Amino acid sequence: MFKWLLLIAGAGLVYLWIKGKKQAKLNAENPPKPSKDKPKKTSDPEVMVQCQHCKVHLPQPEALTCEDRFYCSREHLHALDSNGWIGDAHWRISPNQDVRPENIQADLAVIHHISLPPGEFRRRDSSKHIVDFFQNKLDPNGHPYFAEIADQKVSSHFLITRSGTLVQFVSAHRKAWHAGVSEFLGREKCNDFSIGIELEGDGDTPFEAAQYQALTNLIRKLTSAFPNLQFAGHSDIAPERKTDPGIYFDWKKFQKETGISVNKLPFGLDPR
Template sequence: MNLCIDRIHAWRTWLAAPLVAGALVACTPAFKAGPLADEVRPSPNYGARRVSLVVIHHTSNGSALPALRTLTNPLSEVSAHYLITREGRIVQLVEEGERAWHAGRSRWGSINDVNSASIGIELDNDGVEPYGEALMAALYRLLADLRARHQLTALAFVGHADVAPGRKVDPSALFPWSDMAQRGFGLWCDAPYPEPAAGFDVALGLQAIGYDLGAPDAAAWSFGLHYGGRLGGLAELDPAHVACVAAAARAAGAP
């Protein structure tokens, strides 16, 4: 318990006094930190699971502090495995082997409970600003480490809006998915796109990528947000664009 108390005293420079009490409850000497974590802030909001996805979020805050308060407050019932600050500091909140509460009601491919199969990463970004160089450099380091240790393919890296279409919009249209894909973290297609096969079905193409078709127009909107297409429903999507990404998903090992 002395180690836990020492941690709480160290956190007082970051967190307000009422939050320290919550952090004390959550603190545990058995926390297994990832090798790239600069800091550990144990959150109580998790359960056990295994990893096959990495879900990217933005905090919607102007600084990391309010996000940390929310993510470590037992009353919020919200958490993530990591938060990366604008300065590029990697803060671990939940052990990778545990089920953080970050994705909510969500689905990707055959995964009905995304929290049970994913690592959640919150980025210190308000949703309307560009993603800074220090933050992205830290994210790429963390993703490379996660990819190696959990044996993930490019298919594993998605945004919150992808797994919760119509409900979430993070990590915003400013997130550099093209650069991510060049590093093997996700898929991407640049125009001009090859002509799709005759009779190509856009909705089935979205489903092949991983999108939930419970709300097809919402899935189409999330596709546009991620892949740089027009933001709209199924009718607004370029079939060739969807077919290109679906083909890339199949090439990467999608069923």
């Protein structure tokens, strides 16, 4: 009886072994298809980027972006970096610039107005022409006035459009060509020691609230980096040639919103 049981058990084991071999062969010939419901695993490496402000590396999904630049924090995005560039401005680099004289740092901010074509901002957005002008790309055939100025080589550090958009053309540490023949409290060649700020507008139209707000934000960043800044209009440093920013620029509003000491405004707060 015991021998029969051994034979039966042995036959069962042989059957299971043969069945397992057949199943293995079937599995090899017909591998299971991947489920459509399961996400496909990826082994792509994590993309790392560098903060424009502090140069720290971080994963791209964690970075804040402005144009094609990356920042590790909102503080750095909105700050003036060590190279003289503001992170959240639109950078449109102008060729019209050069180095400041040795051992000279900016201690004057000059406020201008500009409109291309003159007064066109009242009818439509025309700030792109100002950007083209500061980059030597203005089409002389685009408007009769453009033909008169297209060959001029000028720039400013900053432009604030009617909507309050901030555009930067030149590092705050370098010299932009905005003041021309000028004198500030007995010091000539104001480009050497000044920062130029253009407000889109003219002498016949009040500036927009958004422009004052953008200007206030800009001045706070600049005074943090350049604590000795004083402030003047283009007409204050070139009175025989210029009238900007004009009578519609509100110096009292500017002083109140920025918190600048009146002592930093040597030409006073009255419109001019």
